[in-house]
Amino acid sequence: MTDIKRHRAERSSYLTGYLLALVLTAIPFSLVLFGGLSRPWTDALIAFFAVAQIVVHLRYFLHIDLTHTPRENLLALALTALIAGIMAGGSLWIMASLSRQMAMGG
Known part of the structure; x- marks a missing residue:
């Protein structure tokens, strides 16, 4: 692969990760802002999108893929x-x- 193709593929990967991170951030904010769900459901969805956000960051920004991960990356x-x-x-x-402690008054 030439340097230009590799640069385009890397830029495309970063752009995809950035867009996914934006969407995975906007959804929990909109859940809280519009408040259409009950508190437990909102909390569960925020936790789910937080884990998805971590996976996106690992895959697209840190380039850690668990299918071919060296031992050092797995330990990290x-x-x-x-x-x-x-x-x-x-x-x-x-x-x-x-x-x-605050409920007990002291």
């Missing part, structure tokens, strides 16, 4: 998932603790 993904899980779990734990 596992470490990233572990750190993100610790951060999200810790944040939820702190918020629940603060909510419980």
Whole structure:
């Protein structure tokens, strides 16, 4: 593949990823803005689109494809998932603790 074709393919990949990221961001914003669904459904759909957004970023911007991923990329993904899980779990734990303490009045 020549350099021009490779550049066009790479630019096309970035453009596709950008458009998908825009759509996957706009949908949750519109769900919250227009409020047509119940709170649990809205939360579930936001979580689903967040995971889809992560997959789009991994595939189109970081060029990590899990079908032919070297071991180093797989370990980096596992470490990233572990750190993100610790951060999200810790944040939820702190918020629940603060909510419980505020409900008790102290």
